[in-house]
Structures are given as C-alpha cells and as structure tokens.
Amino acid sequence: MNLPLVSMLLTSALRWSASRYLLYAALLLTAGTFSACQTKGEPATAPTDAPKSELKPVPATTQELTISPAQYAAAGITTGGFTQQNMTTDVLANGVLDVPPQSQVSISAVMGGYVxxxxxxxGQFVAKGAVVAVLRHPDYLKLQQEYLQARARLTFLRQELARQQELDAEDVGAKRRLQQAQSEFATEQATERALAGQLHLLGLAPERLRATSLTPSVALTTPIGGYVKAVSINPGQFVNPQDVLVEVVDRTGLHLELKVFEKDIAQVHKGQRVLFKIPNSRLDRELEARVILVGQAFDNDARTVSVHAHLEQKSAFLLPGQYVAARIQTEGAREQTLPEEAVIQAGELSYIFAREGTARTGYRFRRYKVKTGSIQHGDVAIMPLETLPDTTQLVRRGAYFLQAEFTKGQQQE
Structure with a gap:
C-alpha cells in the first residue's frame, strides 16, 4: 500500500472530525445562552394552551358611600352638630312604691263583737271619719249602763260633798263624814271618766248618752281618708280586738323606697334626681322623684341601705307595693351628645355618619368610629375616635338607612 497516500487520508479525516466536533459544541453553547435569556425575561409569546387567570383587583376598604337625591329625601335624613348636655352618672337601684306609716291604717274592734x-x-275611696263596718254585742249595752249609773252616782256624791262642806263650815258636821264624801266623790269621778273613755273608743259620745238611747251596735270609722286596701270580715262573723278588719291607705304620701348597695351609697345624697319605671306597666315612660332621705344603717343580709324619694309626678297607675327599677343621678359633666338613633352599634364598635359634601350623582357620607357614654333623655354621650372637622355636618336622623346602604355596598364588593 502506498503509505504516503494513507497518511494523507487519515490527516484529512481527523481534521473533518475536529471541525464537526467544534461546530456541535458551538451549537450547544448558543442554545444554552438562548434558554438562559428566556428564563430571565418574559417569553416572547404565551403558549396557546396556557390557562388564563384574570383576578379582579380588590378595592381598598372605604368608610364612604354616596346616595341619590331621591334616597336622601325618602330616608328623611337630617344633619347638624353635637348638642352639649350635662350627662349624669347613674346608680342603679330596685325598690317598691310605699307610703309612710301615718298614711296607712289597720282598723280593728276595741271590744269583740259580731259583724x-x-x-x-x-279599692273604694273613703273619707276621713266614714263608717266602714257596724258591730253588735250585749257588752256594749252593759258598758253604757255602767256609765249612766256612774254618772248618776257621781251627781249624788257631788251634792253630798257640797252638804258636808256646808256643815263643816258651820262646824256642826264631823270631819270624818266630810273626808268620806270627798273620797267617794273622787273614786266615782274616776270611774265615770274611765267608762266615758271606753265609750269614746267605741265611737259613742258619752255626753249624748241617755237611758232611752242605749244601743247594742257601734260603728267602726276610719281615722284617715284614702282607698280601702283590704276587707277581712263579713256579716255575722265574730271578731276579736286583735283582728284587723279593714285596711285603708292614703296614696297622697306615696314615695319610693329603694335599696342601694353598699358600694354605691357614698354617691347618693339628699336632693338628687331619680328616674324610675314600673316593669310590665302601661306606663312606657320614666317618672321622676327626688331623694328626701338616705338611711343610716345597713341591711346585714342584703348589704343595702334604704333610700326614700318623693314623687315629682302623680299617676293613677302608681299603687303601693309596686316594684320599680330606678336610676339615681349622682353627678353631671358637660358632654357632647347625639340622639340615640344617630348612633349605629356594630358589635363592640359604634359609628356615626357625617355628610362630606355633594357628589355629581348625589350626596356623599362618611362613617366615623366613636365611643359612647351615658344615655339621658334619648341622647347619648359621644367621644369620637377619629378626627372630625369643626364644620362636619353629623347625621342626626337617618343613620340606620345609611348603615343599610353601606353594608349593601360592601357585600356587592
């Protein structure tokens, strides 16, 4: 084999493989850089199958609302400022309507007898001295007889004493006879006066009594005028001296007897104003009284002190023995107030509304947090918990309508 030719072919192959490797590495580096850039920035286009989630932004909580002129007129809204009043601190007390002892009487028989x-x-009204019952008994006759006998004997003894005095003056009578006449006259005089007193207690006039006018009956009369509270007898009934036959009450002395607890008694003084109500009564308003007496001793069982108050107003619905719930007004302080209907109670918080101005679509109002104090004559003391401008027009009537609209608006949001 031609070695130079083989060497040239191997060199070419190695060069082609290296170039291919470098190209492949460059492509990988470019792809990584592009991916990193897309991770840090926003994608160029959203995937077509990605879910769409559009959340409506929740508006910030506001204390304002706007109503139309028609709503404003229909609700009868009135505005104004605070009213300055002397608001008092109350001491709560319970008690009863009562009358003083001298304004009620229990009528009994001085001597036993038959009705x-x-x-x-x-419930009947009786005047002072009116007859409430008539009793009958033989002992009444006997008492009248004894009185008439005592009166006749006294007349005789008076004449005998006069004779003995004349004899003594002439020094012809015995001193012993004169002394005896004086003693007998004094004794009989005492007897006659005692019997006359018993007749007076029975309602009989001894000076008018005659032998021909003896009567077995006596009338019981009332020593005061007033209303009959109770009748405990009926005709034919035998009554004893200790039995109460009729009770009469004079309501002109009606007053409050209140029980004030030991912890509050130091705040109560004579002359203070008292407002009270009769629970479950037809009277739906508070009545007034004035403290006239503060007790000086504690009830050891209940740890209370009795306080008596005189009624400033009279009413036919007030009766002795009725239960009362009272407020003793002990002290006053100048405070700013609003009508009770202007204050909204929402849980532990209280709110009032103020008119902020006129909007293009109606009237604009704002709700403010306040702290409430004592209540007096339908007005409540107000302490704002937020800053109120001096010119703020406070809602004095129609606050409940605004609260309903305010709540409706928040539910819609």
Whole structure:
C-alpha cells in the first residue's frame, strides 16, 4: 500500500472530525445562552394552551358611600352638630312604691263583737271619719249602763260633798263624814271618766248618752281618708280586738323606697334626681322623684341601705307595693351628645355618619368610629375616635338607612 497516500487520508479525516466536533459544541453553547435569556425575561409569546387567570383587583376598604337625591329625601335624613348636655352618672337601684306609716291604717274592734254590716269594698275611696263596718254585742249595752249609773252616782256624791262642806263650815258636821264624801266623790269621778273613755273608743259620745238611747251596735270609722286596701270580715262573723278588719291607705304620701348597695351609697345624697319605671306597666315612660332621705344603717343580709324619694309626678297607675327599677343621678359633666338613633352599634364598635359634601350623582357620607357614654333623655354621650372637622355636618336622623346602604355596598364588593 502506498503509505504516503494513507497518511494523507487519515490527516484529512481527523481534521473533518475536529471541525464537526467544534461546530456541535458551538451549537450547544448558543442554545444554552438562548434558554438562559428566556428564563430571565418574559417569553416572547404565551403558549396557546396556557390557562388564563384574570383576578379582579380588590378595592381598598372605604368608610364612604354616596346616595341619590331621591334616597336622601325618602330616608328623611337630617344633619347638624353635637348638642352639649350635662350627662349624669347613674346608680342603679330596685325598690317598691310605699307610703309612710301615718298614711296607712289597720282598723280593728276595741271590744269583740259580731259583724252586723260591712260598708266598704276593696279599692273604694273613703273619707276621713266614714263608717266602714257596724258591730253588735250585749257588752256594749252593759258598758253604757255602767256609765249612766256612774254618772248618776257621781251627781249624788257631788251634792253630798257640797252638804258636808256646808256643815263643816258651820262646824256642826264631823270631819270624818266630810273626808268620806270627798273620797267617794273622787273614786266615782274616776270611774265615770274611765267608762266615758271606753265609750269614746267605741265611737259613742258619752255626753249624748241617755237611758232611752242605749244601743247594742257601734260603728267602726276610719281615722284617715284614702282607698280601702283590704276587707277581712263579713256579716255575722265574730271578731276579736286583735283582728284587723279593714285596711285603708292614703296614696297622697306615696314615695319610693329603694335599696342601694353598699358600694354605691357614698354617691347618693339628699336632693338628687331619680328616674324610675314600673316593669310590665302601661306606663312606657320614666317618672321622676327626688331623694328626701338616705338611711343610716345597713341591711346585714342584703348589704343595702334604704333610700326614700318623693314623687315629682302623680299617676293613677302608681299603687303601693309596686316594684320599680330606678336610676339615681349622682353627678353631671358637660358632654357632647347625639340622639340615640344617630348612633349605629356594630358589635363592640359604634359609628356615626357625617355628610362630606355633594357628589355629581348625589350626596356623599362618611362613617366615623366613636365611643359612647351615658344615655339621658334619648341622647347619648359621644367621644369620637377619629378626627372630625369643626364644620362636619353629623347625621342626626337617618343613620340606620345609611348603615343599610353601606353594608349593601360592601357585600356587592
């Protein structure tokens, strides 16, 4: 074989293989560079089968809303500023309506007897001195007889004493006879006065009593005017002196008797205003009273003190014994207030609305966070938690409509 020719062919083959290898390496390097560039940047064209995911951007939370002029008029919205009021701190107390002891009476019989007539019914008004019942018993006759006998004997003894005094003056009578006449007269006089007192207790007038006017019946009368609270007798019934026959209450002395807890009593003083209600009553408004007496002793069981308050207003629906829930207003402070209907309670937060201006499509409002305080006469103390301009027009009426629109708008978002 021709060796020079073989050597030339091998050299050519090696050169062609090296060039091919270099070309292949260059292609690989170019492809890697192109891939790296596409990873760092955006692809030139999106794949045709890639899923499309378009997310609507969520708007930032706002406290504003806009309503149309028609909505504004239909809701009856009114605006204004804060009202400055003296808001008080209340002490809560429970109690009853009561009357003083001198305004209620329990009528009993001085002497036992049989009920002949009952003149009154529970709930009836009776004037002072009116007859409530009539009793009958033979002992009433006997008492009148004894009084008339005592009165007749007293007349005789008075005359006998006068004779003995004349004899003693002429020094012709015995001293012993005069002394005896004086003793008997004094004894009989005491007896006559005691019997007259018993007749007075029975309601009989001893000075009018005659032998021809003895009566087996006596009338029971009421010493005060008022309403009959209870009647515990009926005709034919025998009653004893300790039995309560009729009870009468004078409501003109009606007042509150409240129970104030030990921790609150230091804040209560005479003259303070009291607002109270009768639960489950036809009275749907608070009535007023004024503290007139603060007790000076504790109830050891309940650890409360009795506080009495005089009613400022009278009502036919107020009756002794009714349960009351009261608020004693102890102190006041000047605070800015809004009507209760202007404040929206949303969980633990409270809000009010303010008119921000007039938009092209209607009226624009903004909601503000506030802290509420005490409530008095339908107004609530307000402490804003956000800055309010001095010229802010606060919504005093129609806040609930705005809150409904505000909530509706947020749900739509």
């Amino acid at each position: 002949q007539q009952v003149k009154v019914l529970p």
